[in-house]
Amino acid sequence: MAAVRKLDAIDDVIHQKVRLGVMSSLMASGECDFNFLKAALGVSDGNLSTxxxxxxxxxxxxxxxxxxxxxxxxxxxxTDSGRRAFEAYVAALEEMVRR
Structure with missing residues (x-):
């Protein structure tokens, strides 16, 4: 049961690989434009936009x-909410790795 609760701490919005890449880039840079994100992540306009x-x-x-x-x-x-969500996401992953 404890493993299920730990998995519940993983934010599904952030966990998807393109969104994780976007959030990681934004957390590192503070702000990015569309073209930078597109090139950095190697995705199409439509995919990134979605x-x-x-x-x-x-x-x-x-x-x-x-x-x-x-x-x-x-x-x-x-946003402040996005920063908190990303930090909680990373903390949840770190907790899973430590166990």
């Missing part, structure tokens, strides 16, 4: 859309 939407709807990332000259730029940053 995962970013899940993170945004979960309240884990903040989206900022602006223009630099005439070029649109979309950046993402972890």
């Amino acid at each position: 995962h970013l939407t899940v993170l945004e709807e979960s309240g884990y990332v903040r989206v900022t859309k602006e223009f630099h000259g005439k070029k649109p730029r979309t950046t993402y940053a972890p």
Whole structure:
């Protein structure tokens, strides 16, 4: 039973590999733009967009859309809730590894 409770501590929103990559990048950098994330993770526009939407709807990332000259730029940053969720996710994994 204890193993089941430990698995319940793993946040399914973050655990998916693309979303884990996004959150890891955002935690390390503080803020990343769409093109950086796309290149860093090696995913398509549509795939990345879908995962970013899940993170945004979960309240884990903040989206900022602006223009630099005439070029649109979309950046993402972890929210306080997203930071806490990521830290809890990492702590849960560390706890599982220690046992």
